[in-house]
Amino acid sequence: MMIKHSLAIHLLIIASCLLVAGSSLANQSFSSLEERMTGREFRETGLYKLSDEELAALNRWIRQRSLAEGETGATVIDPDTASTTPQDARGLRESSSAREPIRSRIVGTFDGWRGDTEFELENGMVWRQAEVGTFAIRAVENPEVQIRPGMFGAWRLRVEGYNSQVRVERIR
Structure with missing residues (x-):
């Protein structure tokens, strides 16, 4: 019981830190902890110990908190640099493109x-x-x-x- 309580406190601290760092994330769509962290960070913070349901609940909490604090996820597009042809978004964090070489x-x-x-x-x-x-x-x-x-x-x-x-x- 003590370990779960300690882990929960640790996870809340991590989530709070991610929210504080929200100034750079405010112009991006929400991405889950798995997408924001490297594999090493994910292991070092102990998030790998969470069940799928617990991890989904934590991501939901962060998303709701981000929206409540005014992070819209809207990005401003500069019309001078915007392209009319689709861009290759592979490798960008907000990309949902296939992970092809x-x-x-x-x-x-x-x-x-x-x-x-x-x-x-x-x-x-x-x-x-x-x-x-x-x-x-x-x-x-x-x-x-x-x-x-x-x-x-x-x-x-x-x-x-x-x-x-x-x-x-x-x-x-």
């Missing part, structure tokens, strides 16, 4: 990643390195890359011809 090329010279590297692709997507680590190679021009979906909403980038890969998150 992405093949493209890095724009320009590529010589590896260094901990905070951004990857601009020919297809217009921009991805950022989401884990610590470095990988250095001799500079190559416009290498082909594949970005594959992983567990817990993660994506992994691999440069064609090399075995190393890095976890990435889409920023545009």
